[in-house]
Structures are given as C-alpha cells and as structure tokens.
Amino acid sequence: MAARTSQRPVAARSTRTGASRPSKPRLTARDAEQPDTIDASQIDFGPLSQYLGYYLRRLYDGYRKHFVAQAADLDVQPREVGALFVIGLNPGLTPSQLSVALALDGAQITAMLNMFDSRGLVERRVSSVDARSRLVYLTPAGKRMLDKLRKLVGGFDRSFAGDALTDAELGQLIGLLAKLHAGIGD
Amino acid sequence: MAARTSQRPVAARSTRTGASRPSKPRLTARDAEQPDTIDASQIDFGPLSQYLGYYLRRLYDGYRKHFVAQAADLDVQPREVGALFVIGLNPGLTPSQLSVALALDGAQITAMLNMFDSRGLVERRVSSVDARSRLVYLTPAGKRMLDKLRKLVGGFDRSFAGDALTDAELGQLIGLLAKLHAGIGD
C-alpha cells in the first residue's frame, strides 16, 4: 500500500544507521542501454561546484587529514589546538567561557579538559569567589606543548595550500572567511 | 618517578575517550592573584584568528547546522545532497566512482546507498559487463527529492552569508575555495 509517491511520513526515519536490508539489486538484462562506463575523471558535478558548503566540507576534511598527518607525533586534533591556544592566552578562564569561545558545548569541554588533564597539560582550580567555577591553566608541560604547536602551525596554511594559491590569494581567502565568520551568528 | 618533563611516551595515549579519572581540582587558597573574571566577549584568540583551519571548522560547522535546520522536513544531511546531485547527473555510475567523486570510502558509500535504497530514492542494478559492479540510478522518488533539494539549495549560500558578505565577496570566496580545492590533491 501507499503508492511510492512522496507519501512516506517524514518522521519515520528514526535511526539512520543500520540502513535495514537493502532490496536486492535487480538482475536486469537491459543494461546495454546505458553508457555503462563513466570515466571517474569526467564526472559531472553540476551546480555542486558552485556551493559554499561543498567546498567547506571537502576542504576542512582535507585540512584535518593534513594536520593529523603532520602532527602525528604530538597526538593532537585540530580543534584541540584552538583550545590550547585559547587557554594559554587567557589563563584562568572557566570551562563555560571556553565553551562560548570555541562553540563547543559544556560536555565536550569537560571531556577535552579531562583528556588534557590526564596528559598533564592543564590544571583546574576551584575559583575562590564562586566554588562552582573552575579556573583553567596550562601546566608547564601544557606550555611546552603550546610552543611546539605554535611552531608547527606557523607555516601550516602555507604548506596546505601548496602552490594552489599565492600568498596574496591565501591572505584574501582567510580575510573573507574571517569576515563571514564575524558577520554571522555562528 | 618520571618527573613531569616531556618524558611521557607519546604512544601511551591509545584511547582518547574515557579520559580516565581527572585529578581533583586543587583547593588552592591563592586564587586571589588572578583576574578571576574574564569577559567572554573579550577572549584573546591570538594567532588563531589567522588560521585557515580554524575558520574552515567553525564555518563548516555553522553551515551544517544552518542546512540541517532548513532542510529538516527533507531529512537530508549536507553530504547526502552532494551524493544525490552526482547520482542524478551521472546516472549509472558505480559505487566506486561515487567514492572517488565524493572522497568517501567504499564503506561509507555503501551505507549511504543502503539508506537511500531503504527510502526508495536510488536503485542499484548489476552491470551487464562486469557482474561485480553495480550501476546506481535515481528512482522517480529520488528525482523528486533532487528537485526539491535543487530549489532549497539554490539560494542557500546567500541566506547563510546573510549580510556578512556582499554578492561579489561571496562569489570571490567561492572562487578562491574552488581554486584551492582544485589545486590540492584533497
């Protein structure tokens, strides 16, 4: 029942994993009608190649991989770099301030701080003015880590962009991204 | 044992979740020495505000949320849009070609196709020239979905950018991102 028009209730797709029992591929004998060979290098992306989101996803993905590969010996993820910079530059800030600054929710901040803590990179002290608050500081080891990251990350954009963009273009790109970031609520 | 210099073996961090038992926050009485109040609006981001990766992460994150909010009734994730566009524009391509085109590995492609299949959006036929291959097509329902997405996505970048960027700047940004994407291996 329910002809295969767009009748399907939209809320019916509760869980997206699992992707229950795909219907068996048809064993049609009439395959000869289609090109059957599409050169992977000449795939039509249509309007996709005009969309901001498409490039943001692809490029962030590539950037992350590039970063993780180069920072393998430090065992640090990209977003953790941001966290260590912010903590280092703003000693004594609270987890909730970190949460706002990095646009990560409290639970994620706690998990990240626990991980930093277990590695001896940060320290949390209880605030003297509000015992609910914690003040976050880099330990000496955390400062050394931040120094290493500063060096690593210094020429990173340049090496990621390779010869795809000139210095001027890269600067222009970062400027536009910064302007967009600043101009939207995020 | 093992003074807290950088002696810690780097490979020791096998699992990153769990973040085993954080050391209890110190109950120091000398908290009065620090500012203790950092206005969340005046956090120092230092060089972070110069890094490509920082903006790519923040902006892609915002873009994804914006998209999911607006496309809630279609129940589609951003990357699934790309997949449906590519399948629609290249009927009869194989999962491995899709994998190259979208930079997702085979397992992810299969999972996505299973999900599309269970929703009646795509169909997989076995190739007549190589029985290992599958040829992927949009069903009529898949084509209707693609039409809806085309409409939704048409003005999407513009609405995401809001008044943060002019049309010219947005075009310039997409141009630079496309150039960067094309110029690196990704």
Added chain:
DNA sequence: TATTGTTATACTCTATAACTATA
C-alpha cells in the same frame, strides 16, 4: 590473485539529558 561491493567494528565528534555541588 586482484577487484567490487559489502559487512563488521571501532574511534571520533556532536548533542541531549540527568546528576552534583554550590549559589
């Protein structure tokens, strides 16, 4: 033996709700 597609598994990331301790 190599390749296509698939399944299984695990780790990371993200989001939500519930709990604690303080206020």
Added chain:
DNA sequence: TATAGTTATAGAGTATAACAATA
C-alpha cells in the same frame, strides 16, 4: 530555584579490516 561543571548515552561521521562474489 538557578547555575557551573560533570557524567552518561546515543546518534552521526570516519577509518580499517575482513569477507563474498566475480574477474
């Protein structure tokens, strides 16, 4: 009662290895 931080859990995203069918 409200807030800061934490814990627990589950859903998505990503990566890897192993497997079946076919070449």
